[in-house]
Amino acid sequence: MTALLEVAGLESGYGDALVLRGVSLRAERDEIVSLIGPNGAGKSTLLKTIYGLVPARAGSIHLLGREITRLRADRLTHAGVNFVPQVDNVFPTLSVSENLKVSVLPVPRSERADALARVEALFPIVRERARQQAGTLSGGQRKLVALARAVVTQPVLLLLDEPSAGLAPNAVAEVFEKLREIVSLGIGIVMVEQNARRALALSHRGYVLDMGRNAFEGTGGELLGDPNVVALYLGSGAGRTGPPPA
Amino acid sequence: MTNLLEVRDVVRSFGGVRAVDRASLDVGAGSITSLIGPNGAGKSTLFNIVSGFLRADEGTVSFEGRRIDRLPPHRIAQSGLVRTFQTARALGRMTVLDNVTLAAPRQPGERLLRNVTRSRATRLRERDVRTRAHELLALVRLDGHAHELAATLSGGQRKLLDFARVLMTEPRLVLLDEPMAGVNPVLRGELLEHVVALRESHGVTVLLVEHDLEVVMGVSDQVVVMSDGAVIATGPPDGVRSDARVVDAYLGVEA
Numbered sequence: 208m209t210a211l212l213e214v215a216g217l218e219s220g221y222g223d224a225l226v227l228r229g230v231s232l233r234a235e236r237d238e239i240v241s242l243i244g245p246n247g248a249g250k251s252t253l254l255k256t257i258y259g260l261v262p263a264r265a266g267s268i269h270l271l272g273r274e275i276t277r278l279r280a281d282r283l284t285h286a287g288v289n290f291v292p293q294v295d296n297v298f299p300t301l302s303v304s305e306n307l308k309v310s311v312l313p314v315p316r317s318e319r320a321d322a323l324a325r326v327e328a329l330f331p332i333v334r335e336r337a338r339q340q341a342g343t344l345s346g347g348q349r350k351l352v353a354l355a356r357a358v359v360t361q362p363v364l365l366l367l368d369e370p371s372a373g374l375a376p377n378a379v380a381e382v383f384e385k386l387r388e389i390v391s392l393g394i395g396i397v398m399v400e401q402n403a404r405r406a407l408a409l410s411h412r413g414y415v416l417d418m419g420r421n422a423f424e425g426t427g428g429e430l431l432g433d434p435n436v437v438a439l440y441l442g443s444g445a446g447r448t449g450p451p452p453a
Numbered sequence: 454m455t456n457l458l459e460v461r462d463v464v465r466s467f468g469g470v471r472a473v474d475r476a477s478l479d480v481g482a483g484s485i486t487s488l489i490g491p492n493g494a495g496k497s498t499l500f501n502i503v504s505g506f507l508r509a510d511e512g513t514v515s516f517e518g519r520r521i522d523r524l525p526p527h528r529i530a531q532s533g534l535v536r537t538f539q540t541a542r543a544l545g546r547m548t549v550l551d552n553v554t555l556a557a558p559r560q561p562g563e564r565l566l567r568n569v570t571r572s573r574a575t576r577l578r579e580r581d582v583r584t585r586a587h588e589l590l591a592l593v594r595l596d597g598h599a600h601e602l603a604a605t606l607s608g609g610q611r612k613l614l615d616f617a618r619v620l621m622t623e624p625r626l627v628l629l630d631e632p633m634a635g636v637n638p639v640l641r642g643e644l645l646e647h648v649v650a651l652r653e654s655h656g657v658t659v660l661l662v663e664h665d666l667e668v669v670m671g672v673s674d675q676v677v678v679m680s681d682g683a684v685i686a687t688g689p690p691d692g693v694r695s696d697a698r699v700v701d702a703y704l705g706v707e708a
Contacts, residue, residue: 343467379664
């Protein structure tokens with residue numbers, strides 16, 4: 208079967224610095240794939256390289272069997288890939304509804320109204336806060352609007368850089384719940400998360416990156432149960448963000 | 454325990470919204486105090502007021518018994534109250550090492566004469582600063598990047614650099630704004646141990662905004678909970694954790 212996303216032997220970097228040194232990765236539709244690993248391992252660079260923001264120097268990226276390795280970000284948006292960066296992911300001076308109207312532009316004119324209506328159903332905040340300036344939203348609300356902006360482009364693949372960073376426990380739960388709903392629509396998600404235990408618990412598959420290379424991979428459960436992964440990358444328990452056990 | 458920091462009835466509005474609404478809190482000398490609450494509760498605004506980046510509309514802030522609510526940020530920092538930022542800032546065109554050494558106080562190079570004469574005391578102080586900077590970079594695992602430009606660091610690494618920079622200032626009170634967000638779980642544990650050690654060995658007082666409850670519950674002497682701009686609960690970690698208002702406003706129910 209053709210994978211939604213197939214990354215093979217990918218290398219990329221900035222200037223003299225090579226950050227990715229041959230990374231491979233696979234993701235399917237209906238799947239949440241988490242990238243975890245130390246700071247500076249190349250996780251965000253991997254997302255940016257897939258989305259064409261950092262040029263690939265070697266290796267290949269295929270989306271549903273079609274090579275997309277050298278496509279620019281705007282082309283990728285039209286091809287069904289979208290990226291939500293960790294910060295600067297909404298237009299702060301535009302209202303929430305204006306943010307969505309700008310974001311829906313890649314969708315064919317005749318389908319825009321439907322796309323907006325679907326996103327409003329999935330993200331009630333889009334209607335509740337329609338007139339509010341996006342820059343005045345709280346961190347959690349802003350993350351939801353950023354996700355809504357990406358979903359409205361009707362992607363097949365979403366790339367998310369730390370969707371839960373900076374969120375209060377109740378907001379983390381809400382964002383992760385939305386991710387579950389998004390994949391149930393047939394969208395694949397590849398995300399970087401430092402909230403690693405919770406992310407893996409939600410993920411169908413996980414990859415540990417270290418020094419720009421694949422270190423471990425497996426289902427979320429396998430990685431959570433692997434003593435090496437726990438010792439090297441997950442720690443003893445500090446780092447678990449969520450409500451305390453009852 | 455005497456209070457190092459006292460915040461009294463602080464109010465700050467943006468347009469029609471009261472982001473901070475008569476908030477008061479005390480931070481005891483030598484304590485670790487955590488400030489928690491939902492996104493949009495006013496925690497970062499209060500941090501900005503305490504560190505001088507924003508003016509309060511009403512209320513007072515005192516540090517070591519002296520009013521600081523009308524002082525500019527650099528004066529507050531010089532008096533020993535230093536902060537980090539949620540989205541870390543670094544001087545991108547300087548090396549990682551220089552970013553840290555720059556933060557050291559009492560640098561002889563700041564004075565023209567000492568810079569020219571380069572006495573033994575000057576050289577010793579500069580050597581100490583460099584040694585300390587390397588130690589701090591090792592602590593946050595950036596020693597391998599010491600001579601690279603700060604702009605080449607990843608987002609999480611910049612956060613770690615900011616942490617090292619703040620410790621280099623030899624602060625009396627550190628305000629940490631979500632120090633663990635974006636930092637990998639193993640390193641979180643180590644940083645946390647270091648925060649506790651700083652208090653033990655140097656008597657540094659810590660005020661922390663953090664969403665990682667293991668961190669908050671594990672190290673705090675006192676937890677202050679904000680919601681809608683107001684302080685809704687203050688107390689030891691266990692008491693706050695079981696407070697119904699806190700569960701409702703912040704923790705939510707485990708899915």
